Amino acid sequence: MQAILIGAVEGSRVALDAFLRAPDWRLAAVATLPPDLSHRHSDFVDLAAPAAAAGVDTIFVRNVNSPEFIDTLDTLAADMVFVIGWSQLCGPAFRAAAGGRVVGYHPAPLPRLRGRAVIPWTILLDEKITASTLFYIDEDVDSGDILGQRFFHVAPDETAGSLYRKHMAALADLLDETLPRLARGNMSGTVQDPRFATWATRRRPEDGRIDWNRPAHEVQRLIRAAGRPYPGAFSTCGGTRIILWSAEPAPAADRHHAVPGQVLARSGEGFTVRCGDGGALVITEWETPDGSPPRPHSILGAA
Structure with missing residues (x-):
């Protein structure tokens, strides 16, 4: 199967490595921020170099909902698009160009803690257990069907850095489990129960x-x-x-x-x-x- 990966943070690099390990997947392109926009993410990671080393084309994009990038999605015609580590919401035209198969990643136990800055909020709320989640991106925020979750405990002395590293390890495991299943044609997900949804606001x-x-x-x-x-x-x-x-x-x-x-x-x-x-x-x-x-x-x- 062929995929496009969109992202600009450490989780995006974890996803890139997972695709390179997956025998049934090929990356048509990696879309990421141009260097002059690296300030959008405090955890920005340059994906251009590792993508080039793997023989994968890099597309620098400022707005994934722009008509130019939508045309690029149409042209590449990948089987699925993975948005992992990107701050912009994926609009209707984007999702349509991707054939409705857009997978996102969220460092929280969805439907709990939809939204922004969830790693800091996990610590501020004194959460005892959290999860990394792969899900389908739909018209709302972090509300699509869940493809997989990996739960783990939050230590009493957890820091943003230590929790971030736990999520990166969980994401790698999730992708190693989920990519082969998707390649076999099993695209099913679990509907989120909105009764348990909470929302985290942006932190500056x-x-x-x-x-x-x-x-x-x-x-x-x-x-x-x-x-x-x-x-x-x-x-x-x-x-x-x-x-x-x-x-x-x-x-x-x-x-x-x-x-x-x-x-x-x-x-x-x-x-x-x-x-x-x-x-x-x-x-x-x-x-x-x-x-x-x-x-x-x-x-x-x-x-």
Whole structure:
């Protein structure tokens, strides 16, 4: 069978590798973002080089719903189109040109958490179990029939990076299971039950701003959820933005009297900040313009 792969992130690279492993599949083309639009995804991956190494044509596309790209879909006439790691919705003309066989990927247990930024939302919502999902793309958002799901636990100390890696491993397994079935002509999927649907809204870099009046465990959860490959949780000190990548609970925080956001101490391992519930966090990885942590007694907060 012949497919077109559309994407521009790590999951797209995982999918490319899966197609190259699948003996019954051939990629007619890989469609991806031109380099000048790489900023659309914080986890952007260049697919042009690995596609060229595999002898697969690369198509740079800015808008998959443009008439020019729709004509390209018509011309290539692939059996199926896989959209894995792409931020634009696939419109009616796109789906028609693909013959209605458009497969998407979502790092959530659909129908739960349809929408955007679901890896950060999984951590922010303190989900205990999640899933990677392959599904048919239809006229709505993440609502089509499910082709396959791989469930796994979310660790209490899960970070965006560790959860992202779990999803990439699950996606590889899903594709290895699903591609042979599709090649045999078994295209059936399971209808989603709308009674269990929830929706996750888009998150922007500014949503990573820390409110030190919140309890320590909530601040730590935001730091875990907003971390790499995403822009990071942040605060400011004297107008300087500080990105906080990693934190852990501070011992004996109740022995310190300070206001929320105040830096209690600084050591070789990091610096300690008071939170709104009387607890404190030791910031163990951070990023500032000069690489130095705030001084003790500094106040972190809004610029």
